[in-house]
Amino acid sequence: MFKSILLACTLLVTACVNAATATNIASAAEKVSPLMPGLTIPALTLKDKDGNNVVLAERFAEKTTVLIVYRGGWCPYCSKQLANVQKIEAELAELGAQIIAVSPDNPEKLAESKIDSPNYQLLSDDSLILSQALGLAFYLDDKTATIYRNKLGVNFVSLDGKAKVALPVPAVFVIDKKGLVHFQYANPNYKVRLTENLLLAAVKSVSEQ
Structure with missing residues (x-):
């Protein structure tokens, strides 16, 4: 009987731990x-395009991020944003800032990117741990999810026991060496992105502190 109780408790704890991996995914982008x-960015580890572990806290400690x-x-809007930020990479570097771009793409997909710079790194958040920690993750409705999967190559993922598609709301954060957020821009309307001039101004304000 004791073994049965112990097993039941173990299964309950395991279920709670598994469920906790998907508890911060909103039902819609607007939510x-x-x-x-x-606030401080949680200490997490992601993977680069080669599958190597990258400890965010260690990268943040190097310079303004x-x-x-x-x-x-x-996503064409995302590709355009990354390209536009690449245009001001030199200016950001002069301000002492590095660029880290994170998406649900797996390392293999990241390897297809043309962005290749020591000051501009792409990282994989294919398990959405960072998106959830940043409060950006949301579930797509079933109709939109099917369209995205069939036409854009987005795969269904199993989160919290449900086969659904979860994505992050596009966002930009300016972070100091301690991982503290000084500036944040997030917009549920994925077609509207932060301008390069505003980003430069935000980074400049942090570098002058």
């Missing part, structure tokens, strides 16, 4: 709650 300025969260390389 996300992005991490606000003044522009953290871009995007939906994936399949």
Whole structure:
């Protein structure tokens, strides 16, 4: 009997742990709650295009960071945003800032990107741990999810026991060496992105502190 109780408790704890991996995914893009300025980015580890582990806290400690969260390389609005930020990469570097762009794309997909710079790194958040920690993850409705999967190559993922599609709301954070957020821009309307001039101004304000 004791063994049965112990097994039941173990299964219950395991279920709770598994469920916790998908508890911060909103039901719609308009219902996300992005991490606000003044808060610290959680210490997490992601993978680069070669599958190597990258500890975010260690990267943040190197210099001011522009953290871009995007939906994936399949998204034309995201690709345009990454390209536009690439145009001001030199200016950001002069301000002492690096660029880290994160998406649900797996490392193999990231390897297809033409962005190749030591100061502009793409990382994989294919398990959505960072998107959830930043309060950006949301579930697509079934109709939209099917369209995205069939026409844009987005795969269904199993989260919290449900075969659904979850994506991050596109966002930009400016973070200091301690991982503290100084600036945040997140918009449920994925077609509207932060301008390069505003991003430069935000980074400049952090570098002058």
